[in-house]
Amino acid sequence: MQDILFKTEDFVFSYRTAGILINNDKILLQKPVNDDGNSLSGGHVAFGETSDITLVREFKEEIGVDIKIDRLMMIGENFFPWGD
Secondary structure, three states, X not given: OOEOEEEOOOOEEEOEXXXXXXXXXXXXXXXXXXXXXXXXXXXXXXXXXXXXHHHHHHHHHHHOOOOOOOOOOOOOOOOOOOOO
C-alpha cells in the first residue's frame, strides 16, 4: 500500500499517526536521523488503513512488539516549513 503523502508546489501533506507507549513510567520517544528533536513513535498511514491499524503495524515493524490501542487521546495538525 502507498502512504498518504503528497506534495504541491508550496506544501507537503503527510498523514502520520503516533502513539504514547508507557512502560515502567517511561514514555517511548524516537529521534529521527538528522533532527535535533524527538517525537512519539508511529508512522505514515497507508491508503486503506485506519490510524489504529497503522499504529499497530508500525510498532510491530519498528520495535517488534504487538500493542493494543486503549483510546484516541488527541489530534494535532502541525504546519511548518519543509526543506529549503
